[in-house]
Amino acid sequence: MDGTDQKLISALRHDARASLSDLAGYLGVSRTTVRSRIERLLASGEVLGFSVVLKADAQADPVRGLMMIGVEGRGADRIIRQLNGLPAVRATHTTNGRWDVIAEIGTATLEEFDDILARIRRFDGVATSETSLLLSTRKTARR
Missing domain, CATH: 1.10.10.10 (Winged helix-like DNA-binding domain superfamily/Winged helix DNA-binding domain)
Known part of the structure; x- marks a missing residue:
């Protein structure tokens, strides 16, 4: 390229x-x-395809955030499977550095967002976490 x-x-x-x-x-x-x-x-295969972002898609999750998760021991794969089973989790990413996993979360209300954070923090093997709310999105490559 x-x-x-x-x-x-x-x-x-x-x-x-x-x-x-x-x-x-x-x-x-x-x-x-x-x-x-x-x-x-x-x-x-450099370009896999093209997509459309619908207005309804952008409005579906008025409360969105990124939850950075530190995992005890070797439980990252298990925690990712648990995260991927939650409807509010839009994507999961492994990473290097301080955090082991980043979860993209979207909910309709702050209360639902808080509930999902509490649920994830109770997963066996989640040692630490830090969450940032997404205030606005200026550009997205996909939805």
Whole structure:
């Protein structure tokens, strides 16, 4: 992947519905070049696809946050399985550094959010946690 591909991906992240003509003008290449680069990125697996973010999706979870979790011993896989079984947990991530797991959580109310945090903190093997509420989202690559 070269600089033009990276610039193309950046433009598509900003507006995946941009026309080939607009993308070509932005990149300073022909429409055919843009089309072939997109096809090549899809064929190679660098780009997996395109998505749509619906207004209803964005409004579904008015209370959202990230819960960073420290796990005792080797229980991370078990805790991730438990997290993934909770409807309020939208995604789980393993990480390095201070925290072992990060859970993206979304609920309709602060009370529900508080309840899910308390439930997760009671999981056997959760040693520590820290949670940050998401106040606004300026950009998202996916939903």
